[in-house]
Amino acid sequence: MSVLVFAENADGKFKKSIFEVVSYAKAIAAQNNTSLVAISIGDVAEDELAGLGKYGADKVLNVSTTQLKTFVNQAYASVIAEAAKKEGANIVVLSNSFSGRGLAPRVGVKLEAGVADGAVSLPQQTDGKFSVKKTAFSGKAFATVELTSANKVIALTPNSYKVVDGGNAAPVETFSVEAKESDFKTMVKEIVRATDKVSLPDAEIVVSAGRGLKGSENWGMIEELANLLGAATACSKPVSDAGWRPHSEHVGQTGIAVSPNLYIAVGISGAIQHLAGISSSKVIVVINKDPEAPFFKVADYGIVGDAFEVVPKLIEAVKQYKALA
Numbered sequence: 001m002s003v004l005v006f007a008e009n010a011d012g013k014f015k016k017s018i019f020e021v022v023s024y025a026k027a028i029a030a031q032n033n034t035s036l037v038a039i040s041i042g043d044v045a046e047d048e049l050a051g052l053g054k055y056g057a058d059k060v061l062n063v064s065t066t067q068l069k070t071f072v073n074q075a076y077a078s079v080i081a082e083a084a085k086k087e088g089a090n091i092v093v094l095s096n097s098f099s100g101r102g103l104a105p106r107v108g109v110k111l112e113a114g115v116a117d118g119a120v121s122l123p124q125q126t127d128g129k130f131s132v133k134k135t136a137f138s139g140k141a142f143a144t145v146e147l148t149s150a151n152k153v154i155a156l157t158p159n160s161y162k163v164v165d166g167g168n169a170a171p172v173e174t175f176s177v178e179a180k181e182s183d184f185k186t187m188v189k190e191i192v193r194a195t196d197k198v199s200l201p202d203a204e205i206v207v208s209a210g211r212g213l214k215g216s217e218n219w220g221m222i223e224e225l226a227n228l229l230g231a232a233t234a235c236s237k238p239v240s241d242a243g244w245r246p247h248s249e250h251v252g253q254t255g256i257a258v259s260p261n262l263y264i265a266v267g268i269s270g271a272i273q274h275l276a277g278i279s280s281s282k283v284i285v286v287i288n289k290d291p292e293a294p295f296f297k298v299a300d301y302g303i304v305g306d307a308f309e310v311v312p313k314l315i316e317a318v319k320q321y322k323a324l325a
């Protein structure tokens with residue numbers, strides 16, 4: 001028995017969410033007194049792969065074929081399932097990223113495994129039971145699910161487990177698996193990143209704004225605040241529907257789900273469909289001129305005031321703080 005973790009790369013590099021998921025998988029391996037094997041698919045340099053050992057991987061399997069250079073959901077799921085079988089891994093861990101959300105159920109089917117996607121904490125393993133706390137109902141609630149199958153697949157929500165480093169470089173082994181033609185019915189030909197800014201699903205800080213900002217011409221202060229804080233920018237649905245901001249920034253039930261350490265909401269009412277995408281944020285700050293705005297009910301800190309006065313003051317305060325630091 002061992003634990004297998006899928007380490008997904010972005011342009012040949014591993015992001016922080018992968019260090020989180022490797023650290024998380026290591027903790028599960030430790031709970032079960034077993035080893036942790038990581039698998040990487042695509043074009044990643046040897047030292048980057050070996051570096052996963054720092055976060056707990058005892059060994060790294062490297063799958064690097066031309067056919068699998070870009071992400072192909074079905075084919076990647078087959079490779080991960082084959083690796084799990086070969087390594088005797090009965091627990092497979094992935095990030096609940098865009099790709100991870102597609103992979104987890106497919107790997108689950110191939111391994112006849114119970115799946116817990118959107119996990120937010122380590123599994124509880126008592127009295128022979130294996131339970132995982134996860135987000136439910138588009139992030140509106142949490143559920144604790146019990147995985148009763150012998151094999152288990154867990155997809156970890158980004159920003160819900162701390163990065164634990166301190167290990168040593170891990171040995172890297174080439175892993176080859178016969179590709180099935182049926183796995184390549186749909187191919188990703190090219191991935192064009194929307195911007196080179198902080199990626200929204202991975203962001204630790206998000207500055208988000210809504211219809212209270214009146215128009216796209218007023219986003220300068222939101223971007224300035226986000227740049228100062230190293231944050232990603234986001235918006236409510238009507239804002240992207242109106243074309244004030246790109247759809248890639250739309251957060252909520254029908255948009256992206258985020259789980260940053262800090263979510264700053266400016267001029268957003270806090271409709272249930274918006275809250276669905278942000279409820280696993282650690283700290284929520286709301287700026288709204290209406291003291292009755294529903295968003296204040298879920299806020300950790302609230303500022304009742306006009307965004308056009310509050311945000312410039314906040315920018316000044318952050319600049320002063322940075323100058324002192």
Ligand SMILES: Cc1cc2nc3c(=O)[nH]c(=O)nc-3n(C[C@H](O)[C@H](O)[C@H](O)COP(=O)(O)OP(=O)(O)OC[C@H]3O[C@@H](n4cnc5c(N)ncnc54)[C@H](O)[C@@H]3O)c2cc1C
Pocket residue numbers: 209210211212213235236237238239250251252253254255266267268269270271272273274277287288289290293305306307308
């Ligand atoms: C099926 C369905 C799915 C949906 N999915 C989503 C989704 O994924 N994401 C999403 O966001 N919405 C979604 N919606 C829409 C959602 O119901 C709300 O209509 C939307 O979130 C409201 O956006 P808003 O808060 O920006 O705008 P508004 O509701 O217009 O609120 C604007 C807020 O700004 C405040 N304000 C105004 N001026 C200022 C100022 N100068 N300073 C400070 N505050 C100010 C107001 O007090 C108000 O609270 C969905 C709706 C449906 C029916």
